[in-house]
Amino acid sequence: xxxxxxxxxxxxxxxxxxxxxxxxxxxxxxxxxxxxxxxxxxxxxxxxxxxxxxxxxxxxxxxxxxxxxxxxxxxxxxxxxxxxxxxxxxxxxxxxxxxxxxxxxxxxxxxxxxxxxxxxxxxxxxxxxxxxxxxxxxxxxxxxxxxxxxxxxxxxxxxxxxxxxxxxxxxxxxxxxxxxxxxxxxxxxxxxxxxxxxxxxxxxxxxxxxxxxxxxxxxxxxxxxxxxxxxxxxxxxxxxxxxxxxxxxxxxxxxxxxxxxxxxxxxxxxxxxxxxxxxxxxxxxxxxxxxxxxxxxxxxxxxxxxxxxxxxxxxxxxxxxxxxxxxxxxxxxxxxxxxxxxxxxxxxxxxxxxxxxxxxxxxxxxxxxxxxxxxxxxxxxxxxxxxxxxxxxxxxxxxxxxxxxxxxxxxxxxxxxxxxxxxxxxxxxxxxxxxxxxxxxxx
Numbered sequence: 116x117x118x119x120x121x122x123x124x125x126x127x128x129x130x131x132x133x134x135x136x137x138x139x140x141x142x143x144x145x146x147x148x149x150x151x152x153x154x155x156x157x158x159x160x161x162x163x164x165x166x167x168x169x170x171x172x173x174x175x176x177x178x179x180x181x182x183x184x185x186x187x188x189x190x191x192x193x194x195x196x197x198x199x200x201x202x203x204x205x206x207x208x209x210x211x212x213x214x215x216x217x218x219x220x221x222x223x224x225x226x227x228x229x230x231x232x233x234x235x236x237x238x239x240x241x242x243x244x245x246x247x248x249x250x251x252x253x254x255x256x257x258x259x260x261x262x263x264x265x266x267x268x269x270x271x272x273x274x275x276x277x278x279x280x281x282x283x284x285x286x287x288x289x290x291x292x293x294x295x296x297x298x299x300x301x302x303x304x305x306x307x308x309x310x311x312x313x314x315x316x317x318x319x320x321x322x323x324x325x326x327x328x329x330x331x332x333x334x335x336x337x338x339x340x341x342x343x344x345x346x347x348x349x350x351x352x353x354x355x356x357x358x359x360x361x362x363x364x365x366x367x368x369x370x371x372x373x374x375x376x377x378x379x380x381x382x383x384x385x386x387x388x389x390x391x392x393x394x395x396x397x398x399x400x401x402x403x404x405x406x407x408x409x410x411x412x413x414x415x416x417x418x419x420x421x422x423x424x425x426x427x428x429x430x431x432x433x434x435x436x437x438x439x440x441x442x443x444x445x446x447x448x449x450x451x452x453x454x455x456x457x458x459x460x461x462x463x464x465x466x467x468x469x470x471x472x473x474x475x476x477x478x479x480x481x482x483x484x485x486x487x488x489x490x491x492x493x494x495x496x497x498x499x500x501x502x503x504x505x506x507x508x509x510x511x512x513x514x515x516x517x518x519x520x521x522x523x524x525x526x527x528x529x530x531x532x533x534x535x536x537x538x539x540x541x542x543x544x545x546x547x548x549x550x551x552x553x554x555x556x557x558x
Contacts, residue, residue, distance in 0.1 A: 172447055173197070173204045175474045182467025189470050190216065193225050203236055227253060237266040269293050274309075290315060300325065319347065328527065329354055349375065358527050359385050380405065388523055389415050410434060418448055419522040439465060448519070449475050491542070495556035498533035502544075511543040532557055 176196045180189035195211040209228040212221040224246035231239040240261050247254040255276040263269050271291040290307040304321040317338055324332040335348040346368035353362040360383050366375040377398035384392045392412050396405040407429045414423040426438040436458035443452035451473050456465040490503040502508070505528055512521040512532075520540065523530050532540075535557045544551040 172449055172475050172477055173200055174206065174449075175476050177474075178472040180470040180472075182470070187467065189467060194221065195226075195228075201232060205232060205236070205238075206230055207232075223248065233264050235264065237264060238262050263295070265299055267293070267295055267299055269295070298328075320344070327358075329358060345370075346375075348378075359383075359388075376400075377405075379408075387419075389413065389419055407432075409437065416444065418444075418519050420444055420448065435460065436465075445475070447475070449473065451475070491553050491555060495558045496532060497558050498531060500530050500532050500555065502528045502530075505544060509545045511545070513541045513543070514538070 174197060176194055178194045179192045181192045182189050191214045193211050193213045195209055197206050197209045199206070199208040201207050206228070207230050211225040211227075213223040213225050214220075215222050226246065227244050229242045229244075231241075233239050238260075240259060242257050242259040244253045244255075244257045246252075255274065257272075257274055259270075259272045259274075260268060261270040261272075270293065272288070273290075274288040275286050277286040286309075288309040290309075292305040292307070293301050294303045294305070296302040301323050303323070305317060306319040307315040307317050310316045319338070320336050322334045322336070323330055324334070330352055332352070333350040334346075335350075336344040337347040339345055348365065348367045351364045351366070352360060355361050362380060362382055364380040365378045367378045368374075369376050379395065379397045381396075382394040383390060384394075390413055392410060394407065395409040395411075397408050398404075399406045409429070410427045412423075412425040412427070413421060414425075416422050420442070422442050422444075424438075424440040425436075427434040428437045429435075438458065439454075439456050441452075441454045442450060445451045453469075453471040453473075454467075455469040457468055458464075459466045492501055492503075502525065505525060508525045510521075510523045510525055510530055511519060512523075512535075514520055520535070532555075537557055539554060539556050542551075542553045542555065544553065
């Protein structure tokens, strides 16, 4: 039974993209975490440096290495190189190459990336295309993301094209559509797949239920052949008195018993607003109880950036190593190194899997993006600082010398600054690709 859980756990999105049947079953297994938890679990794709009014730091290139065991060196696999930036230092075009270890050259193209932005600086669309080695051209197969002017994701589209003697044709794909409510939160999520008859077919939907502005339940339903929606799965969320998520329970619908059955749950523990550990359980149908399966431990640096994720599984009720992900940053708080290793229980050592090296440069900064819709009050402040139109933003607080004092992820349009000393502070508010700078006084 444990082995089956492990197979489900390690199965990723790549399996979905290659599957032609049962299109989204396993895909939805990875949709149970809220957007809040996803952001807490993942390092920001392009970490932000300290406030610098003259220059901004941009990511030039990423080198990816692979390894098999602790006894082998890291083998260079491919690199991603940024080709163009916009005036705000945001990547608009990048390309990646495979490394030919036989002659030491970057001769085989892998992927290309294009990113468009609104005039406000918010990301509008990002597209990834793969290189067709047979035709020696960029294929029409692509993965794209679309956003609205508030920076909210509205559509994900994967399109796979095949080439042959009869010409090229759209063979398979999936589409995700996010419908938002008036508050800008997800109301419904729709999943489509491309059918053999050449049309998009709606297969799943997720309806979001809110209470006091927080997600209380997500209901997954599947469309049958008679165009009726049937229960498929649901996720139930619990919060503490500070509106911090503490528990998620994932249940699946039993057509036979006409009731919900527990499948798994995750308990979340926070320390100083940082996610410190997650505990994953699976439901044991033999004894009608939860079996602990995986524990994830998070470590942070003084800037509250994740430096390590350590995954441990339960074996005979004892925790044993499973995976480890480590992150290193430079003095500007930019990610410079990421490593991923798996535990070799036979030799009791970490096996190398993947390593990324990130390289950065400074360019002249032309302007800062402002959003006049974001308001901060009261100012001066004693304890709680409130924001309007600022949900899901990351707040960086600096002293007047430019030193980073605190970083918080805002969930409910307020942060607690009661621990700060009296004085003047500078804030950098980042929501999607929108950057706002503001000052406040702590009484």
